Amino acid sequence: MRRLPVLTMSPRESEIRITSFLGINKGTVIRDNEFADMKNMSSECYPAIATRKKRGKIQKTIEKPHGLYYKNGLVTAEGTGLYYNGEKVADVSDTDKVITAMGACLIVFPDKIVYNTDSKKLEPLEATWSQSSKAKFEPIVTGSTMIKVSCTGIGKAFEKFDGVEMTGCTKEGFNKTFVIQDKEEDYILLIGDLTEPFEQNTGITIKRKVPDMDFLCEHDNRLWGCSSQNHEIYASKLGDPKNWNAFEGISTDSYAATIGSDGDFTGCVSYLGYVMFFKEQAVHKIYGSKPSNYQVVTTGVQGVAANCSKTIAIVNETLFYATRSGVCIFNGAQPERISDALGDNVYMEGAGGEYDNRYYLSVKDKNGIDTMYVYDMKLGVWIKEDDTRIQYFTKGNGELYCINHKGELFTVTGDRDERVEWELETGELTEGSLEHKVLKRLILHMELEERAEADIWIKYDSEDWILLKTIHREQYGSQKIQIIPRRSQSYRLRICGGGRVKLIGIEKVVGYSTKMR
DSSP states (O other): OOOOOOEEESOSEEEEEEOOOOOBOOSSSOOTTSBSEEESEESTTTTSEEEOOOOOOOOEEOSSEEEEEESSSEEEEETTEEEETTEEEEEOOSSOOEEEEETTEEEEETTTEEEETTTOOEEESOEEEEOOSOEEEEESSTTOSEEEEEOTTTTTTOOTTOEEEEEOOSSGGGSSEEEOOEEETTEEEEEOOOSSOEEEOSOOEEEEOOOOOSEEEEETTEEEEEETTTTEEEEOBTTBTTOSOOOSSSTTOOEEEEOOSSSOOOEEEEETTEEEEEETTEEEEEEOSSGGGOEEEEEOSOOOOTTOGGGOEEETTEEEEEETTEEEEESSSOOEEOOGGGOSOOEEEEEEEEETTEEEEEEEETTSOEEEEEEETTTTEEEEOOSOOEEEEEEETTEEEEEETTOEEEESSSOOOOOOEEEEEOOOBOTTOOSOEEEEEEEEEEEEOTTOEEEEEEEETTSOOEEEEEEEGGGOEEEEEEOOOOEESOEEEEEEEESOEEEEEEEEEEEEOEEEO
C-alpha cells in the first residue's frame, strides 16, 4: 500500500535576544548586533547603543581657517592673522599653517615665526644682516683662530652661538657657515683661519637660515622637520628653534640627513621616544639621543596617505593614522589595519583627534563623500556619526576642538541647542537559516528622552521598506511591535528618529517554514 509522505516541522518558533550592540560593519556578512549603516550614534553606553552627545556651541565662524592648535590657550590661523586666545598676535600669509610648540613658544610655518605665550614676544626664526659700511676682519691675538669681524650693526640681529651663513666675502674661506662665539652690536667673533687683518667695503651678507619644511614636531627639546623638495630631515639645535645650522661637533648641534626613499613626506610625529617621518609607503624612524649617534631606520610599510597628515593622533599610547587603503594603528613594531569594518575605500584627505579614549576621524573618500567616524579602543569598534567635514582637530583643556568646512569652531561634545537626527540599520538577518521564515513578534527595549521619537521599519528580502511603528517619548520603556507575518529568507530592520535615544535590547520571535522528508 502506498503511503502519504510524512510532514515534519522545524522548530515552530525561536526567541532571539540581542542585549549588547557593537558598531558599524560594511562587510557582506555581519553579526546580528552589528549595523550595516548608522548615523549619529555612540558606544559610550555599551552594551546599549545610544545617540551621540550634543556637540559644543559654535564659538566663532572663521572665514578663512588656516590652522588650529592648543598651547595653554587656543591658537587659530584666520586669513592673514594669527590669534592666541582670541587676540591677534601676528600678521601671517594667507596660507595653510603647520603649527607646533616648544616649551612656551609657538612655531608657525611657512611664515617661520615664533611666538612666546608667556612673554607675548613675537620674533622671526630667520635673521639677515647686509653690509652698509666698512668691515674689518682680524684675529683677536696673533695666531688665534678666533676672528673678530667688526662692522656697524653686524651683531644686532643675532644671538650668541647662532649658526649663520656668510656670503660675499672677498676671502673665499669665510663664505661658509659659522657659529657666533660672542657678539656685540658692532662686532661678532667667529672661528676661522686668518693670519693678516683685512678690510672690505661692501658686499657681505650674514644670514641665520631656517630650512623650508613641510611638517614639524617637537621631540626631546628639539624641533624636527622634513622637506620633500630637498629630500631631507632636519633637527634644530637643542632648546633653540631658531638655529638649524649650528655644527660644532657637540651634543647640542643641529642635525640634517638626506633621505633616499621615493615619494614625498606625508607627516611626522614624536611617538614612544622616537621621531617618525612618514611617506605613503615607508616610515623613517630616528634612533639616538644626539647628532653624533642619530640613525635613520627606514621600514617599507604603509605610511600616512598624502593630504592625511592631520589624521595622525595618539590615543592611549597608540598611534592612529589614515593610509590610502584605510586606518592603521601603530604600537611600535608594525602598523596594523583596523578599518576593515568601514569597507574597502581610498581616503583622499582627512583629520583626526583624541577625546575620551576614542579616536575621532573625519575623512573624504575617493567618491568625494565626507564621513565622521569614532573608534572605540576599549571595544575595538567603529561608530559612524555623520557627514561633518572637519578641517582641523586639536586637543586642549580636556576638550577636542575642531573647525568644520564652514569655518565653525566648536568642541566635539557640549551643550549646543541641537536635535540630533539618528539612524540604525541592520544587515541581512537570516537568524542562522536560509530557509523561509516568519518574523512573528518584535520587541524593542528603548529609552527615549524628552521630545525624542523613533520610527521602526522592516524590509523583507529585496522589497521596499515598511513602516511598522512610531514611538514617542511618552511611550518610554519596552515597545512591543505588531508584525504582519511575512515569509522571507532574510530581512532588515531600520530604526531612525530624532532626539536622545538609547537602544538597550531587541527580542524577536521567529517561526520557520515546514519541509518534507
